[in-house]
Amino acid sequence: MKSIIEPFRIKMVEPIRLTTEPQREAVLRRADFNLFRVPADDVMIDLLTDSGTSAMSSEQWAGMLRGDESYAGARSWHRFESVMRELTGMPHILPTHQGRASERILFELVGGPGKVVPNNTHFDTTRANVEHSGAEAVDLVIDEGLRPRERHPFKGNLDPAKLERLIAGVGASRIPLVMVTITNNSGGGQPVSLANLREVKAICTRHGIPLFLDACRFAENAFFIQRREPGQGERSIRQIVREMFELADGATISAKKDGLANIGGVLLLRDDALARRADDLCILTEGFVTYGGLAGRDLEAMAQGFTEVLEDDYLRYRIRSVEYLGERLLEGGVPIVEPPGGHAIYIDAGALLPQIPSEQFPGQALVCALYRHAGIRACEIGSVMFGAHAKMELVRLAIPRRVYTQSHIDYVIEAVLEVAERRSRLRGLRIVEAPPSLRHFSARFVELT
Ligand SMILES: *Cc1c(COP(=O)(O)O)cnc(C)c1O
Numbered sequence: 001m002k003s004i005i006e007p008f009r010i011k012m013v014e015p016i017r018l019t020t021e022p023q024r025e026a027v028l029r030r031a032d033f034n035l036f037r038v039p040a041d042d043v044m045i046d047l048l049t050d051s052g053t054s055a056m057s058s059e060q061w062a063g064m065l066r067g068d069e070s071y072a073g074a075r076s077w078h079r080f081e082s083v084m085r086e087l088t089g090m091p092h093i094l095p096t097h098q099g100r101a102s103e104r105i106l107f108e109l110v111g112g113p114g115k116v117v118p119n120n121t122h123f124d125t126t127r128a129n130v131e132h133s134g135a136e137a138v139d140l141v142i143d144e145g146l147r148p149r150e151r152h153p154f155k156g157n158l159d160p161a162k163l164e165r166l167i168a169g170v171g172a173s174r175i176p177l178v179m180v181t182i183t184n185n186s187g188g189g190q191p192v193s194l195a196n197l198r199e200v201k202a203i204c205t206r207h208g209i210p211l212f213l214d215a216c217r218f219a220e221n222a223f224f225i226q227r228r229e230p231g232q233g234e235r236s237i238r239q240i241v242r243e244m245f246e247l248a249d250g251a252t253i254s255a256k257k258d259g260l261a262n263i264g265g266v267l268l269l270r271d272d273a274l275a276r277r278a279d280d281l282c283i284l285t286e287g288f289v290t291y292g293g294l295a296g297r298d299l300e301a302m303a304q305g306f307t308e309v310l311e312d313d314y315l316r317y318r319i320r321s322v323e324y325l326g327e328r329l330l331e332g333g334v335p336i337v338e339p340p341g342g343h344a345i346y347i348d349a350g351a352l353l354p355q356i357p358s359e360q361f362p363g364q365a366l367v368c369a370l371y372r373h374a375g376i377r378a379c380e381i382g383s384v385m386f387g388a389h390a391k392m393e394l395v396r397l398a399i400p401r402r403v404y405t406q407s408h409i410d411y412v413i414e415a416v417l418e419v420a421e422r423r424s425r426l427r428g429l430r431i432v433e434a435p436p437s438l439r440h441f442s443a444r445f446v447e448l449t
Helices: 021-030 058-066 075-088 099-110 124-132 160-170 194-207 218-228 237-246 272-285 296-308 312-331 362-374 383-389 406-421
Strands: 092-096 116-119 136-139 178-181 211-214 250-254 265-269 344-348 379-381 394-398 429-433 444-447
Touching: 021 362, 058 296, 075 092, 075 237, 075 265, 075 296, 092 099, 092 272, 099 124, 099 250, 099 265, 099 272, 116 160, 124 136, 160 194, 178 194, 194 211, 194 237, 218 237, 218 312, 265 272, 312 344, 312 406, 362 379, 362 383, 362 394, 362 406, 362 429, 379 383
Parallel strands: 116 136, 116 178, 178 211, 211 250
Antiparallel strands: 092 265, 250 265, 344 394, 379 394, 429 444
C-alpha cells in the first residue's frame, strides 16, 4: 500500500492556533522579518529544526515518572548505561546535557593549537569546539556531497583519497582523531555507508589515528545502509548500528535527534585513560559522571528513546515521510538538494528565485514567504547565516520526529508549491541591524520594494 501511516496513535494533543495571512503579516513585521524572533505560538507548522523537538512516547513519559533523582548511581543511570552499552558496545559511557557538551569535553582533551581534525562535514558546533581548542577543522566529504543536484546513495561519505592526502600533508601526529558525521547534517542529512566507514577505519588504523563518530542520527544512517548498501538488506538495524560503533574508538551524540528526547547528550569512549580524563572534565562543568548535568528522568527518556528509534516501523515511516515531501516538491518543479536526506528537505532558494541576488538574501525571502502564506517556519541556510562564505542559498525544512502527521506534510507541500507559483513576486531583503557574529539569530531586516 502506498499510504504512509504514522506507526503510532495520538494520546495527547497540543493545539495549533490557526492564523490568517494579515495576522501573520503583522507578526512578521514585528519580528523584523527574522523568524527566530517570532513567538512559537504564532507558528502553525514549525520546521525550524529537528533538534529537541521530538514527541515523546507514553513509555518515555512513564519513564519520566520513574526517574531516580539520586545524585550518584541512580537506577535511571544504570538503565541508560545498559541501553547504550548494548546499542554500541562502548566501554565508557558519559551522559552530558547536549551533544556540544560532549564535543567540548572531547576537544578540550585531544584538540589544541597545531592539531588538525578531519570530518566529512563538521556540524557548526563541532567546528566551533574544534576551533575553540585552537585546532583546525577540515571537511573532506566526497565531491558528490558538494553538488546539490547529483544523486549518490551515500553522499555523506568521507573521501578516503582526501584523507590520505591530508595525513601525508600534515602528518599523523598532528591528527588526534578522524571524525565521521552520521548522517552528514551540514551536507543535507546524507548517509555514510558501512563500506566507507570500514575504509576510513583501515586508513586510521594504518596511521594509528582513532576514529570517532558524530552519531546524532545513527539510526537514520543505519536505515539508509539497510536499504541502499549491497549485502546489508537482510541485517537488522541493531546489527548495523552495532557494527558502525564497533568500527569507532568513540562517539559524540546529541540525544535531541535520534535519542527522541528533548534534551541530553552522550560521550562514548573506548580508551580507559582518555575516559578517566573525560570524567574529570565532566564533573568540572556538567555534573557527576552518573548524571552529567541531566535529571534522572531525562536519562529515562533517553534510554527509552534510544530503544524506540531502532524500530523498523518507525524508521520506515520517518524516512519515507521526508522522502515523500522531497518527491512532491521535485514533481512540482521546486529545486531541492537531492536525493532527500534523513531528517530534512533543503530547498535551493538561489535556483528558485534567480531574480534575487545573494546580497538580497533569496533564502530569507523564501522563509518569509512561507511564513506569510502558510504559517510555516523554516530555516535559512545561506548568506544570512554564513555571509560571504555561503556556498549555496538553501532553506531547510527540518521535520520534527513523530510530531506532525501526513496531512501536515501535505499542507507543507501545498504551501511550498503555491509560493513557488508566485515566485516572480517575491522580494529580497536588506539587513538594518545585526550583531557581529551569529547574526541569523537576531538580525533585523526590511523588505526591498
Ligand atoms: C545537533 C548536532 C550536534 C550538537 O548537538 P546539540 O545537542 O545541539 O548540542 C552535533 N553534531 C550534529 C551532526 C548535530 O546534528
